[in-house]
Amino acid sequence: MATPLPIDLDALKAFLIGLLNIPSPTGFTDRAIDYVDRAFSGLSLEAHRTPKGALVVEWAGRPGVGARAPRALTAHVDTLGAMVKEVKENGRLKLTKIGGFAWNTVEGEGCTVYTASGEAVRGVLLVTKASGHIFAGETESMKRDDDGMEVRLDVRSNSGKETRALGVAVGDFVAFDPRVEAGPAGFIRSRHLDDKAGVACVYGAAKALLDAGEMPAQRTTYLFSHYEEVGHGAAAGIPADVVELLAVDMAAVGQGQASDEFSANICVKDSGGPYHLGMRHRLVELAEAAAIPYRLDIYPYYGSDGEAYWRAGGDVRVGLVGPGVDASHNYERTHEESLKATAQLVAEYIRTV
Numbered sequence: 134m135a136t137p138l139p140i141d142l143d144a145l146k147a148f149l150i151g152l153l154n155i156p157s158p159t160g161f162t163d164r165a166i167d168y169v170d171r172a173f174s175g176l177s178l179e180a181h182r183t184p185k186g187a188l189v190v191e192w193a194g195r196p197g198v199g200a201r202a203p204r205a206l207t208a209h210v211d212t213l214g215a216m217v218k219e220v221k222e223n224g225r226l227k228l229t230k231i232g233g234f235a236w237n238t239v240e241g242e243g244c245t246v247y248t249a250s251g252e253a254v255r256g257v258l259l260v261t262k263a264s265g266h267i268f269a270g271e272t273e274s275m276k277r278d279d280d281g282m283e284v285r286l287d288v289r290s291n292s293g294k295e296t297r298a299l300g301v302a303v304g305d306f307v308a309f310d311p312r313v314e315a316g317p318a319g320f321i322r323s324r325h326l327d328d329k330a331g332v333a334c335v336y337g338a339a340k341a342l343l344d345a346g347e348m349p350a351q352r353t354t355y356l357f358s359h360y361e362e363v364g365h366g367a368a369a370g371i372p373a374d375v376v377e378l379l380a381v382d383m384a385a386v387g388q389g390q391a392s393d394e395f396s397a398n399i400c401v402k403d404s405g406g407p408y409h410l411g412m413r414h415r416l417v418e419l420a421e422a423a424a425i426p427y428r429l430d431i432y433p434y435y436g437s438d439g440e441a442y443w444r445a446g447g448d449v450r451v452g453l454v455g456p457g458v459d460a461s462h463n464y465e466r467t468h469e470e471s472l473k474a475t476a477q478l479v480a481e482y483i484r485t486v
């Protein structure tokens with residue numbers, strides 16, 4: 134039986150917590166991309182940006198194996214978020230969503246509005262009839278839709294004019310607070326573990342190979358995409374000669390799901406149909422050979438950057454693996470055991486011919 138490479142879990146978690154604390158709704162990801170770039174530079178792996186702004190790390194394969202079957206891995210740094218749709222006459226903000234989520238999952242959450250001049254204005258997302266002393270039952274029963282939600286900024290403003298005078302305008306990005314908490318039991322609770330946990334697993338796998346003095350079996354390209362939540366993240370950025378793409382993205386944990394927060398979860402089918410059977414078999418073989426806990430699962434409402442590349446015409450075998458995330462696109466949670474297992478399986482994939 135093969136021994137999986139040791140994962141530096143402290144480094145993986147520190148990387149993850151740092152990334153979680155950087156706001157990065159789709160379209161506003163430069164700081165997150167910079168952070169990942171610096172982390173890979175710290176591993177002495179050179180990165181470059183695509184014209185679209187994604188981060189690409191190229192890692193040479195082992196001599197003798199070389200360019201026979203180049204591979205790529207992808208994970209995304211962008212997250213759910215919102216944008217200012219309208220500065221309302223009461224001085225508050227109507228939002229439009231970025232990505233797919235329900236408003237009630239961020240109701241009452243602190244948020245930051247990023248203005249064109251670079252100011253960060255704090256506030257909170259509330260229903261428009263928020264006060265229980267004024268609206269009583271209406272607060273509970275009102276519909277959580279674009280018209281029923283608004284941002285109350287922590288500024289002195291009672292009019293659209295006063296809010297606009299602060300530089301807040303239509304098109305400003307809005308990031309919801311991640312509220313990261315890593316407790317002694319090994320759970321990590323935060324928004325946006327989708328897919329920052331996946332990015333951290335890719336980082337942890339790369340560090341594991343380097344710590345062990347190893348190289349990838351094949352030339353391997355890492356693509357850190359930044360438009361996944363809106364469907365076209367990895368549509369571009371993968372070298373044309375790549376024959377396999379492993380997407381590393383969260384696994385949906387919850388009622389009826391086989392995935393959990395303690396394993397490497399291999400997705401066999403999602404909304405886009407089945408993943409490549411050969412890739413699935415290989416991931417299972419690698420997990421079994423190295424005694425890495427794994428699960429096979431199906432996600433009913435889910436798409437990935439692997440499928441984005443397929444739809445863009447990518448002629449590659451695609452697989453998907455990821456850490457288990459409970460209450461995804463909500464206030465999420467995972468466990469360090471799942472991060473470790475996923476990083477180990479990714480490392481086995483990279484180092485095995």
Ligand SMILES: [Zn+2]
Nearest residue numbers: 327328382383
């Ligand atoms: Zn994702």
